[in-house]
Amino acid sequence: MAEPRPVLEMTGIVKEFPGVRALSGVDFRLFPGEIHALLGENGAGKSTLIKVLTGVHTLDGGSITLSGRPVRFAGPAQAQQAGISTVYQEVNLCPNLSVAENIFIGREPTRFGRIDWKRLRREAAGLVDRLGLDIDVTAPLSSYPLAVQQLVAIVRSVGTADGEGAGTKVLVLDEPTSSLDRGEVLELFALMRRLRDEGVAILFVSHFLDQIYEVCDRMTVLRNGTLVGEHMVRDLDQVGLVQLMIGKALGQLDELHEHQLHADVGEPLLEAEGVGRAGGIEPFDLEIKKGEVIGLAGLLGSGRTELARLLFGADQPDSGKVTVGGKEVAMSAPNDAIGAGVAFCSENRKTEGLIPDLTVRENIILALQAARGWTRPIPTAQRDELVAKYIAALDIRPANPEARVGQLSGGNQQKVLLARWLITRPQLLILDEPTRGIDIGAKAEIQKLVVSLSEEGMAVLYIAAELEEVLRLSHTIGVLRDRKLVARIANGPEITPTRILETIASGEHQ
Amino acid sequence: MSTTTARPKAADSHPTSKAARVLADRRLPVMVTAALFLVMYAAGLSRYQNYGFGEAQVFLNLFIDNSYLLVAAVGATFVILSGGIDLSVGSVIGFTTMFTAWLVERQGLPLVLVIPLALGVGALGGFLMGYVIHNFEIQPFIVTLAGLFLYRGLCLVISKESIAIGDASVSSMAQTQVSLGGAFLSIGAIVALVVLAAAFYVLHYTRFGRRVYAVGGNEQSALLMGLPQGGTKISVYTVSGFCSALAGLLFTLYIQSGDPLHATGMELDAIAAVVIGGTLLTGGSGFVIGTLFGVLVLGLIKSLIQFEGTLSSWWTKIATGVLLCAFILIQRAMTARRKT
Structure with a gap:
């Protein structure tokens, strides 16, 4: 089968920010009727490339051709008119408006100059239906969970391009799955395949490699703002891909685990006795020794973050006491904790940290x-x-x-x-999801750092959604379930993710 | 194609208890304000019935005595819905009274020329403030604060003294009564109601109006959705400038003079009316009809205090303050509920 002509070609793209060269001479092409993954570590230039393509950033060099014609977009509106629609990681819709309005805003059907609300709702319902979704278009967008809002964003971009007469040629999905659960992801993939079969070229960005292999046909890998390669997904396995992304071989992570299991821990540093907070977490006892890494495992919402916030004084415990180095600390505000040598890296680094x-x-x-x-x-x-x-x-x-x-x-x-x-x-470092949303190379570096800090005698309370990560780093694993610390397990060779999962599921440790 | 799509169920992930649904309804604040108005009115009826509180004219006077505030508050509604704020309203009103009085009395220009001129100046000022806010990405608070001082200063450039208007056409217009059965409305009140109706139409039946809501809901999203968010912001301040100037004309008609100190602080009354009317200060949610009730509630407080007779007029301010506090707390409760 002869390869069809690409619908989109980007050649020699250069983009500079003050002090940073985000893209240097990147080539990228996209064929109609394919799902194309754009891959790379954080900071490799994926988002920048997308923003250049959609007209959010202006080009500093290189050229873009769409359907054989050179184009240059001054803004997202122009790109949209030409048939390039984008759905960003954060849902960029207006939660205060109805679903129908979100789909049509900017091109509402009018009659004698006034918005024809009936037709707007009817057409929105039609479009939602055509894409195989079941959403009440008259409800306000904010009444739907994030996953549905994401689907609405796709419906909008498809509808907009169709409405402009150009038809959707290119659909850009920038990390649409980062906050969806498995069922929601499948639903999104069904929609993506449906659009692909209609001939739309889809550019898909995701941190989840399994998803890439599940849904994509072709992939382009970037590293440090340069093109590393373009491959068919079936021609490159995951190990090969990761090596392309980080530019070096894997294997450093496995050594960590062995090492950590044999490390010694020192005298007690922090002791919590019966510390709890109504509505947050039930009273728990916890002892952290110098140089010890305690991993907290449990489902989202099981009280991991709440426990950490109590130890940092970000929430005030209504029972129990905390002693650090033998002295009781009031923990009525983060300042008390900081004074006692406790540091807390929040999971929301954007809103609560930097x-x-x-x-x-x-x-x-x-x-x-x-x-x-x-x-x-x-x-x-x-x-x-x-x-x-x-x-x-x-x-x-x-x-x-x-x-x-x-x-x-x-x-x-x-x-x-x-x-x-x-x-x-600090004497105790609390890390709440430090590796969430960052790429595999940076993840490994942060984990190595935790190990070396622990060797220097710093105690670490480590919260992560990935059990493997918790197991790899921790001396002791605290298991949380339904806002209760149900088990403390000493890590050892016999402890596996499955064992931890069983504990989470049953609430007791055999 | 055998793609079977799992049907997303909105109901699953949201509490649908009756209380939650009522709290999430965007019309709730407006209904609360309307109910408050009715309760206050009923209370007035029972207390001052023998003093003529029940007469239709007392009710219609609410519109007559607050026509200028209603027009100014409608303009402020646009701005607040878009997520901004306009502090120049009172000064523009004051300036318009001076400007109009000066043109009519000192320059002898006919009203047909003066009115469009005054409206044009107001709209232009709003446009310029919107332009600065958008293009230089400056907080609307600070830009319109500059506007507040600028217009107030310009009043004094025209004259340091107040200018009484003796023009026959103005006073005949001011005294015109449009009969409604046994009671009447002034021209000012009718203009204000027309402005209200027009604002309702614009906000709900034009693309511009919906863009105002979109920009107020999430400006960044509006930009990424390809909406002309800059143009919308500039237009919103232009509308507010126009409405302020129109309010200034109505105020001139009502008071028949120009004075450099007219309408000092009225922007705050306008903002209070909008907030009491249920529009979120963060933008994106609210109705212009709520603003009408906000203005009526403020007006009714004034009438009730007048009927009471023994209370100082400062109690109006105190009551407004208390109400404003209460309504901001209601807003907070509603937005907090919506986030979870």
Whole structure:
């Protein structure tokens, strides 16, 4: 079968941000009727490439041809008119409007200049139906879960392109699955396949490699803003793909596990006795020793984060007491915990941690400065030295203390947040989902860091959704179920994810 | 094709208890305000019945005495729905009274020229503020605060003294009564009601109106959905400037003079009316009909205090403050409920 002509060709794409060269000479092509994965670690340039394609960013070099004609988009509206629709990671719709309105806003059917609401609802219902979905289009968008909102976003982009007369030629899906559960993902895939069979070219970005192999036909791999290769999905296995993405062989992670199991832990550091909070988590006892890594396992909403927040004073316990190093600590505010040497990296690094408009340096120095008090500024030389040390130690890229944190990739943002707390030399570091939404290379680095911190005697409370990750790092595993700490398991060779899952399911440890 | 799509069920993941559904209804705040108005009115009826509170004219006076506030608040509704704020309203009203009085009295221009001129100046000012807000990405709070000072200062450039209007056409217009059975409305009240109806139509039946809601709901989304979000923002401030100028004309008609200190702080009354009327200060949710009830509630407080006779007029401010607090708390409860 002869290869058809690509519907979209991007050649030699260059995009620069102040201090960062996000894309250098990337080529990319997309064929009609295929699902094409765009892959790469965080910061490899996937999002930038998509934003250049959809006109959010302007090109600094290179050219784009759509259906054989050179194009240059000044904004998302123009790209949409040409038949390139995009659904972003965060649902970009208006939750205050109805589903029907979200599908049609900007091109509502009108009659004598007024919006024809009846026709709008009828056409929206028709479109939703044609795509095989069952959504009440008159309900406000905010009444639906995120997954349905995502589907509505796709319906909108398809409908918009059809309505403009161009028809959807290219549909860009930027990490649409990151917050969906399995059933919802399947539903999304069904919709994607349906559109592909209609001849739409779909550009799909996802961190989940299994999903790529499930639904994609072809893939393009980026690394550090350059093109690594374009392959048919069936020609490249997962190991090969990961090696392409990170540019080196795997295998470092497995060594970690062995090492961790044999590490010694020291004297008790923090003891919690009967600490609990109504509506948050039932009273629990927990002892953390110096140099110990305690992993918390449990389903989303089982009380993992709530437990951590109590130990940090972010929520106030209404029973029990916490002692750190033999002294009782009130834990009525995060300041008490920070004073006692506890640091907390929140799972929402964007909303509860980093300040995107400040520079890397300012973000790193924030907690240390707060601990010293704002009337005693850190001397410039000492500050620059500390920041440089941690940027190097954590391999934050770009290694530029003046770069704005908002422009860094997710993994590097996480490292900045870590650096901020590490610089205060905490005795106990609480990490809530530190590896969520970051790529495999950065994940490995963060996990290695946890191990080396523990070797230096720092205690770590580690929360992660992936059981393998918890098992790999922890000396002790705390299992949570229905807002209760149900078991504490000493890690060992016989402990497997399955055993942990059984404990989560049954609520007791055999 | 044998694709069987799992049917998403909205009901599954959301509490559908009756209380939750009522709390999630966007019309709830408007209904609360309307109910409040009725309760207050009924209370007034029972207490001051013998003093003539029940007469139709007392009711219609609410519209007559607050026509300018209603027009200004309608303009403010557009701005607040889009997620912005306009602090220049009172100053534009004050400026318009001065400008109009000066043109009519000192320059001898006919009303047919003065009215469009005043409206044009108001709209242009709003346009410029919107332009600055959008193109330089500056907080609307600060830009319209600059507008507040600018217009108030311009009043004093025209004259430091108040200018009484003796023009015959103005006073005949001010005294025109449009009979409704046994009672009457002023021209100002009718203009205000027409503006209200037009605003309702624009907000619910035109693309521009829906864009206002979209921008207020999520500006970033509106941009990524390909909506002209900048144009919408600029238009919203233009509408507000126009409405303020129109309110200024009605105020001139009502009070028949221009004064550099007219309508000081009225932007806050307008914002209070909008909020009491159930429009979210964060934008994207609310109805212009709510604004009408907001204005009526504020007006009714004033009438009740007048009927009471012994209370100082400052009690109006106190009552407004208490109401505003209560309504902001209701808003907070509603948005908190919606997030979970």
